Amino acid sequence: MTDWLIGLTIGLPWLGALAVWLVGDKREREQHTLAVIFAVAAGLAALALIPSYGDAVELRFEVGGFFGDFTFVPDGLGVYLAAIANVIGALAVIFSVDYMDGENALGRYYAMILLFIGAMSGLALTGSILLLFIFWEITALCSYALISFYNDDPKAVEGGIKALIVTQLGGVGMLIGALLVRAYLGDYQISTFLSRYGELPENTLTIMAFGFLAAAAAKSAQVPFHTWLPGAMEAPSPVSALIHAATMVNAGVYLLARFYPAFEEVSGWTTAVTIVGLVSAFLAALMALVSDDLKRVLAYSTISQLGYMVYAVGVGSVFASQFHLFSHSIFKALLFLSAGAVIHGIGGERDMKKMGGLGRQMPFTRNVFIVGALALMGIPILNGFWSKELILEHGLEDGPAWAYAGMLIGAGITALYSFRMVWLVFFDVPRGEGHAHQAGQMMRIATGILAFGALTTWLLVGSFGEMLEESLPFHGLHVHAGTTLIEDIITAQATLIALGVVALGLLTWWLRGSLGWLANGLRFVGTAASHDFGFEWLNRQIVNITKSSAESLRATQTGHLNWNVLGIVGGLVVVLAILALGA
Template sequence: MTALLPLVILCPLAVSIILLLSRGAMPARATCGLVALGMGLCAAIAVTEAVTFLTGPASTGALHVVLWNWMHVGGFGAQFALTLDRLSLVMMLVVSVVGFLILLYACAYMIDDPDIARFFTYMTLFVASMELLVLSSDLLGVYVGWEGVGVCSYLLVGFWYHERPNALAARKAFVVTRIGDALFLVGLLLLATGVGRLDIGSVLAIAPMAPRPAIALGCFLILGGAAAKSAMVPLQTWLPDAMAGPTPVSALIHAATMVTAGVYLIARLHAMFLLVPGIMFLCAVIGFITLLLAAGAAMVQTDIKRVLAYSTMSQLGYMYLALGCGAWQAAIFHLVTHAIFKALLFMGAGSIILRVHHEQDIFRMGGLRKSMPVVFYAFLAGAAALAGLPLISAGYFSKEMILTSAYNVAPLFWLGGVFGAFLTSIYIFRCVFITFWGHERTHPHGRTTIVEFVPLVILAVLAIVAGWVQTPEVIAPMHLFSTLLAPVFGPLPEEHGGGMLLLIGSIVPIIGVSIAWALYKPRHKAPVPLETPWTRTLRADWGFDALYDVLFVKPYFALARLNRGDAVIGFFGAVAWVTRTGGAMFAHMQSGQVRRYAGWIAAGTVLALCLAV
């Protein structure tokens, strides 16, 4: 069992290295076959490890695999080691299984791209980095995986870098998330100073005895790093622009895995965050604000991928709200269901985009229900889960678990969560009704291949039934998910106000869908987006980009222009000039004439002899 665990990381890493060394010479179908084999092995090993672990004697504890000692400096040491407990097991299955389905889908999506080998080099490297992040037993190892997924995100967002907007979107994502990465790194250094170690078990054991200010500041910095990676307010502006990458990238990185790394990190360090209630409240407030602002922005988007991007931000807001309320099981449950239905929605959107000549404006689609039935029903299942339609969607159960926990902490959080669910049901079914009902405004071409069909069907089924592993008491006493995570987080707190809260939470999404139908049902006249100053502000992310442009971007460039001729730049300019001039002088010596070379060799020999004498 211990020998297999590193293979979860090594399988995608090996595929990435092979594709890198092939330098694009491998045919597209061979590339896809290699990716399917490597990711299939990764998923199969992950499932095998999960079954073996849960049926073994250490099922309530943790399995540690020490690969080698990383460093030992003074009193500080770090190991390269992996830990499999029930939390990392859940994350490993999400990354491996959902990742396999997305990369299988990507084989069909990217088959005609001439840079398909480069694409899968980055994608498989991302999976390997994400597996390292969730399995590492040391926060330094977590940080290596954290940086790995960040670099891969940059490379994949700007995959089509020959188009300037894509390159700018990649740069923006990299710069904004680097702010969070810097905060995370400083937090780790502070913990290493205050606690003396960075392996997660020791940090959680020693933290209660460490100076409380150091722990509070460390938690604050780690929260900042997590918030940037998860596109929380105020570091959320990068995610909508990151939709410039290929759609499978959005499905894997910006929906199912990387953006949830911050949720996992806080849940992993939950015992330390419990020591600082103020930071937990801040986490809840950040999630509360983000879920409402993102839902509002999604209401007016016209690009199908940006609708889903803002919905991702909103759903991540629910997860951070749950974390701040101490509802660890609810946050991870919603992480799992969200990975399923959001990957499904992005893959459905990708199939639509391919069939309608790469059009992404939903107001230029319409009537696709009949020509794309498989994609329609898959997208409908994902939309139902995102909206949280009662009993028939996985998202309903995970969202209700969060709302109940939020009500027990502060009724205002519950009220905001319910209003966010109301907006969610409106904007996602606005997208469904405009895209699939009414008259065709762009005629689709081609067909949905079997390679696209299989992942869509599997995820659609999971989006409907996966929620039944954890249900409210008033519906059925099914608590498989919270029982699974009980050894990590403890027993699930008792529910309060269950019946009435559940009834309200069940009715609100239905009302939202009804309003969306009333506003966007098929009419003789084709729908058009509403254009007002208010909708333009919402569509521009509430003006955050314009604000940051005034506060940070323009002053930075102005300062750079002022400092263009300072002494430091002059010094390095002089070094560059000397290098270029010297190179030009020596270039004249390379005449290709053997006699001159022999003369220089003789002159050099005479000079060396003279110096020796």
Template sequence: MYLLILWLPLLGSFFSGFLGRFLGHKGSSVISVICVFLSMLLSFVAFYEVGFMGLNYCIMLSPWVEVGILKISWSFLFDSLTVTMLVVITVISSLVHLYSLEYMQNDPHLPRFMSFLEIFTFFMLVLVTADNLVQMFVGWEGVGLASYLLINFWFTRLAANQSAIKALVVNRIGDFGLSLGILTVFYIFQSVDYFIIFSLSPLFSNYCLNFGGVNISGLTLIGVFLFIGAVGKSAQLGLHTWLPDAMEGPTPVSALIHAATMVTAGVFLLIRFSPLLEFSSTVLNILVLFGSLTAFFAGMSGIFQNDLKRVIAYSTCSQLGYMVFACGISCYNVSMFHLANHAFFKALLFLSAGSVIHALANEQDMRRMGSLIKFLPLTYSLMLIGSLALAGFPFLTGFYSKDFVLELAQVMLNKNIHSIEGAFACWLGNLSVFFTAFYSFRLIYLTFINSVNTTRENILKIHEPSLLMLIPLIVLGFGSIFIGYLGKDLFIGLGTDFWKSSIITLPSNSYFIEAEWLNVNLKWLPFALSALGVSLATIINVTKTHIYLYNTFYRNICFLINKKWYWDVLYNRFLVYPILNFGYLVSFKNVDRGFIELLGPYGFSKIVPTWSYIFSQLQTGQLSHYLFFIVLGACLFFLIIFHQIKLLIFYSVLIFFI
């Protein structure tokens, strides 16, 4: 049963991809949806058995690599952390598959699209169920490949090509860091198996590696390499540039990448390695700083974006910052809780945005929308629920996890734990709440409430989508309202034993309980900042006060943030262009076309013109001549080999008798 959770999406992908031409739209769609829905049902069974009944499973399928002490097998681990991810992945993927049937119905390549969606789901399931680092890396690279295929699904569009290549190349940096982490783990622990690594981690807490006379903590080095991998995949500050551009794919792809699969892989990696990260305070401080900076930077960048999907993409980047920040303060269960909650309201926001784009004939600029509340009332209601959950409105899903992360940051600040990092993270995290509420309701006003700003032709065609698109939206709407309340006591409640040994926190790093006794006024701070962001967005959009703010300084700030703080420009100017110039001017012109050709064929022909003329005459272009020289060369080769063997036998016999 447990292995079927993985094999069903793979089976559906094979049928849709290789037999899509024969099955047609309907056949491939039905098979894909059935396979992923069956996988979802089995995930619920696994969640009940492992999460509620406390039965952990480790299934050994077959040996894979056995070289010396390196032994890797195809084996799958099902613990509380894994089954939680299985439920999140399969539920969101099933709803996205169902939604795609209507959204992509006019696309002639629907079978290929469904195949890519299923292979994406399969590789993510491989990633979360692996019980060793190498098998996890297979899933890690698989989701990168699948994301490239899905972002570049409309491959005739130049923007889609560029965005897919950018996502792949930027993620190669993080993947290189992760591969170095895997090699370091094997060097220190002599194994890549999770059980061995985690059980030996306390014994290696003081183990150091010597580089040029400098001692570096082995666990810190591993943690830094794993964090680099997470930075690339989960789009943390520095390697975040691929995430907003990944919007060039179809909207269901955006929902799957941002809600349940690719971007959550990095956070899952950090949570999975909690038994190792706990022994390195340096890595935990790095997680706190980068997580809070990412939340703040992405929240501010989302304010001045005008593309509907890009605003939601920056909100994903910001929420991932909260998750990494929660890992940095050793509250891995809170990070996992926020990851699960975020999947529901982020999928709801993206699919609702897809409903709007579908109704407006693929228009994505919010400035060309408006007054859609009259034409799409159900979509408006569901997007409002998603925006309120994202902003942390009380008693919705986002409130139970995001506000709790901020309460833990307040505890850090009050107790002077990592005092500088604590203060830094606390204030940046709370400011990010204000920005999140502001851009969420700016989106609502520009899209649904402000004066209409689209063409008459679009207005006459606007209508609510069919049930195939509405059912996933309604299910996600209920999830965005109730999942946080239903899962709070199970995932982060006091005394819960749900996570068991899948998440380890040292007693010295645990101040989780103290958040319950935090000052009530401090607990209300995130809500006050959210209310302020909503109020400011309302005032600006209702009264049009932004017209009076157009002085030079304000316009420059808006332009800077709208251009994503020029991260892409800086990367191009200081990294990409110098590397390309080096490749052309030094590597190609001087080495390949210069030194090698002058030393090789071109120089040889000038130095020995007679022999070069003879050799050039051998190139007759006739197949029989080439076959003759091939056979002649093979005979000479075997003649030399046999001669060497005879000499070897002769000398062996001679040595024996001597």
């Protein structure tokens, strides 16, 4: 039964992709319907898979040779991530029925989304590092195709290729790791690696650990690889919600969590992870504060929140990071989808300076958006509160104090930019032209369900912890029972401190008129933040250098026959010289 469910979770979306593509773009109604049916069915299959966590059942295809066995293992970490991918995927597809209505090339859109959902489930459920890498690459490909979906727009094309190249560059780190495991242990199975990593030479394990960190940072848009995520906002909003907020970007955090037991003792690794998380969380929060593009604010906020999860892994709390991943994927998907509803409602405008006062015209969207924003700020009793507090609590107990201080300030800034965003979009004076139309029925269903989730999923904390504790033999997690956990958070000192900082952040917004001196003093920070702290510049330099060296190399193809013959003679001379010297 379990193996069937695994097959369905991955296979249903893929079948759906094929079906939607085969139906053809001339029959849009059928495409919408088919996509929803397959996505919802896959979501149900993924939910049904959750109770089988920890079953010994594994799906094994013996490919053999250089590729090992392709295996799928339903452990706690895997089934819950697969469920997130499929459920939020289903909601994003439902949302798309309204959002993408009347668009061209729907077949490509739905096929890529469904292909992505399947690949993401595969990524979560597989037990083979090679297969993990393969699914990793497939999700990158889908992400590329969907960012560049409006491919007549050069910005979308550029954003897509940037995302693809950056994540692939990071992916090389994972490739190195997979190859090292195979070379030293003769197998690609994650379980083999986690039980026998001690057999690897120390520096090999170090290379692997940092390679995986690079891969994770690139996928989860952490500094210095984060530059692709803001560019990815050219994608249709449901895609941003699904891929660039709720699922694919989590793959990096998942990777760190999955391999944590092997790497935790590698010297410097946990510190490096902590720093990556801290820097990303902090800098991205500042960038979110100064950005005016609604989707970019959410993108920076995603980088920042992913930073919290990475930080949590760094201080050794895999459970807190995964719990925040769970909460974040729900409230951030909610924020992105309702932002999509806003943008759709006012005809595609994304600049918050041209919004304002939209709350009256779209009350439903306003309400769900506020739920999402409160969760993002970490206001009780929404799910974001519990998970963020859990991270900060562990940071205070187990991590370095300076990192904790940074994360705490980050939480304050988060409150500040979240409030600013809500204010600029839904309240304040109307600055836009024309009328905003209400979100459609399908959009309301999707965002409504997510808002309900943001209010309630924290209740699952106990069983979630139990699931991870029981089914991850190598992690040795000890999670308290649900009620204890909740009591813990409420009574922890860290919670009070954090709430105080959040309140301070909100207060800053309230007093922004009389805090002009402070703003002036910090202007240089704002300028730096709005220039992406120079990372974007660095990015462009690398691209330009590659392009110009490619361009100048073209001069070597002169088209002259004499020159070409010289190449042959020169090659011969060099090879003769090498052989004469070397042999």
